Amino acid sequence: MTKTAEPTDPDPDPGAAAPSPRHRGEAPAPVLQLKGVGKTFGNIKALSGIDLKVGAGEVTCILGDNGAGKSTLIKIIAGLHAPTSGEYLVDGEPVHFSSPREALDRGIATVYQDLAMVTLMPVWRNFFLGSELRTGFGPFRMLEVDKMRRIADEELKKMGIDLPDIDAPISNLSGGQKQVVAIARAVYFGARVLILDEPTAALGVKQSGVVLKYINAARDAGLGVIFITHNPHHAFMVGDHFAVLKLGRMELDAPRSELTLDDLTHHMAGGAELDALQHELKRGAAPEVAPLHGVSAGEIGGMSADVTAAIDAAEAVAAEEAWSAPAGRAEPRSGD
Numbered sequence: 447m448t449k450t451a452e453p454t455d456p457d458p459d460p461g462a463a464a465p466s467p468r469h470r471g472e473a474p475a476p477v478l479q480l481k482g483v484g485k486t487f488g489n490i491k492a493l494s495g496i497d498l499k500v501g502a503g504e505v506t507c508i509l510g511d512n513g514a515g516k517s518t519l520i521k522i523i524a525g526l527h528a529p530t531s532g533e534y535l536v537d538g539e540p541v542h543f544s545s546p547r548e549a550l551d552r553g554i555a556t557v558y559q560d561l562a563m564v565t566l567m568p569v570w571r572n573f574f575l576g577s578e579l580r581t582g583f584g585p586f587r588m589l590e591v592d593k594m595r596r597i598a599d600e601e602l603k604k605m606g607i608d609l610p611d612i613d614a615p616i617s618n619l620s621g622g623q624k625q626v627v628a629i630a631r632a633v634y635f636g637a638r639v640l641i642l643d644e645p646t647a648a649l650g651v652k653q654s655g656v657v658l659k660y661i662n663a664a665r666d667a668g669l670g671v672i673f674i675t676h677n678p679h680h681a682f683m684v685g686d687h688f689a690v691l692k693l694g695r696m697e698l699d700a701p702r703s704e705l706t707l708d709d710l711t712h713h714m715a716g717g718a719e720l721d722a723l724q725h726e727l728k729r730g731a732a733p734e735v736a737p738l739h740g741v742s743a744g745e746i747g748g749m750s751a752d753v754t755a756a757i758d759a760a761e762a763v764a765a766e767e768a769w770s771a772p773a774g775r776a777e778p779r780s781g782d
């Protein structure tokens with residue numbers, strides 16, 4: 447089922463686009479759906495009984511702690527792993543992808559953290575990496591450099607990214623800018639579902655805001671976006687739907703209307719276990735862990751909760767500021 451990804455027909459007037467289902471207040475139809483999906487690696491049960499729907503024009507956030515099963519889940523959706531149980535449907539039809547190429551042919555594109563870019567190549571070359579435009583036949587085939595430079599420039603501008611030099615090596619861009627180039631590239635090559643693997647994990651607050659803004663832009667262009675993150679604040683700024691994984695199971699699956707940021711943070715922090723710990727700490731009883739260098743376990747627990755809360759709050763405010771800044775030129779590298 448391999449075919450070359452065709453670029454989408456660029457909309458000459460994005461302002462005239464029909465409002466997304468979200469803006470019409472309708473539930474978007476699922477582009478992809480998982481029903482009771484499980485995955486084992488030998489004796490390890492990485493995922494079990496996962497139900498998930500991803501709609502067009504909707505951001506689905508997948509959260510979870512280390513080892514929760516997020517990577518395994520996106521690898522199944524991206525066609526890298528086959529599930530060991532359950533069903534995977536695209537547009538209501540069961541699919542059995544045997545490679546990411548097959549998923550891509552159905553419009554399911556993944557932007558991994560490492561971005562699969564060649565750092566010394568220019569921005570436009572990275573934009574077309576693996577799908578270069580060529581002209582001529584056989585040994586006389588040549589790259590259509592001017593056309594690729596022009597299209598990359600236009601597509602990036604369409605997403606509000608005005609780079610000073612499209613010929614500059616991509617390594618000159620900030621982490622946030624590189625993520626945005628990868629998102630624009632996936633949109634241009636016809637992605638209907640965009641999987642973003644922790645796109646803000648390695649970024650500072652300002653650059654995270656830039657990326658969140660373009661997640662919103664991809665959603666408003668009608669794509670289904672799957673946003674994998676550890677950060678409930680980032681998720682809540684853009685998410686329409688939230689799935690929290692814990693030890694391979696879906697611990698929470700809720701639309702935005704049924705959830706607050708506090709609920710989400712609570713689930714991420716361990717929910718019921720955290721309540722039990724707080725209750726124990728309030729009563730003055732130390733949890734059963736060994737003291738460290740003469741400091742009681744109770745003190746460590748209290749201190750880390752305070753520090754974590756303060757960091758989270760400061761980060762949320764700063765990211766919100768960056769996110770709500772007017773769209774336009776992407777930030778310079780120094781803001782990284």
Ligand SMILES: Nc1ncnc2c1ncn2[C@@H]1O[C@H](COP(=O)(O)OP(=O)(O)OP(=O)(O)O)[C@@H](O)[C@H]1O
Pocket residue numbers: 487490491492510511512513514515516517518519
């Ligand atoms: N190829 C593999 N072989 C064996 N076990 C695996 C493999 N991939 C994942 N696992 C196991 O499956 C479980 C889920 O791992 P996964 O990487 O999906 O979690 P994660 O939520 O992405 O974690 P992190 O945020 O740390 O990347 C873990 O117990 C992990 O050790």
